[in-house]
Amino acid sequence: MAASFRRVLLGAFAVLPMLGALPATVLAAAPDATTARDFIKQSGDQLVSIVNGPGSNQAKSAKLRALVDRIVAVDQIGRFVLGRYWRVATPAQQQEYLHLFHQTLAYNITNQIRAYKGVTFAVDGAKPGPEGQMVATTVTRPGQSPADVQWVVDTVGGAPRIVDVVVEGTSLRITERSDYSSVINDHGGEVSALLDAMKQQISRIAAG
Template sequence: MYFRRFILGAAMAAPMLAMMAGAAQALTTDQAKSFIQDSGNKLVAIVNGNASRADKATQLRNLVDQIVEVDQIGDYVLGRYVNVATPAQKQQFQTLFHQLLSYNITYQIKAYEGVSFTVNGATPQGNDVLVDTTVTAPGKAPADVGWVVEEKAGQPKIIDVIVAGTSLRITTRNDYAGVITDHGGQVSALLSAMQNQITKISSAQ
């Protein structure tokens, strides 16, 4: 669970939107692989660097903002409730979603010091490209992680992360929908749950 949170936060979660792709253009597999290799190198350099934990967290948050379509992912995971939420609730949701990614990143830094990252191959998926990688951390079994990359406004962006064959954006959407459904369809219940999660994570740091 913690590994998934780290991956989602650092690239994802998280971590992403064929239905929201807009004027997306097709990437080549080489472009997608190069982007993920470069992004992975930057992530590993930050996590394994000598900076303080607070500085690493700041650097990782900045990296996420550069390589991940966070706002679109947020809309995706809110799912059908994006049409139910009020404008104020949508804004609050995006704020909390960004905060959760940031807190999850900070929470997982220490656990993944010594991480390594290898790009294996890439497969086209319509206008997207799935880049397969292997992520290894000390004391943990190597994990196969897939990164779904899409071109957005002329730049490659991560729009989903696949861990153990499971899409993290779909898993998160289902989890969020379950919270709302369990509370009579009230988006406010999800917002409260997200705020409680942020409070819990921040108090443990």
């Protein structure tokens, strides 16, 4: 079940570069445990309300994309996922990559609406971690065993944001970075190969 659930969450939060690489303007102290816990509780309640509420899948997808843009540090996670290749990429490639990263996220959210139907979300607690507050939750879907999910919350741009998701001990942003690095390494270190692969993935998803 854990592997299946990780794939679902990767679709929804295909989820910060090392702190030293971040612009100084976005660095701030991590939120305290209460702030992080309340942030995840509110975010989870909003997600569940959208997924289980009325409306078409198209309308729900638009609401979910807007929610993710508010609660997830998408650009910072995208840079982390690209890893050392962020510095190798040209400015134009960096811009294109982040655009594609956002697109991939948006399409995957749309694809995962049905997988989330009936989901419930309970916040269990929070504790400091190496990269922010680790907020522990239990996420349950109909017909599935409960999954232990930790949401890593840090301060980005002056507000709490999700910077990683850890499902059954596996970091989703690290998993995604490994996958992206493999594509680039298999093509002689060319970032353009990853961009092409992302475009193909988006085209496949869009085609249904």
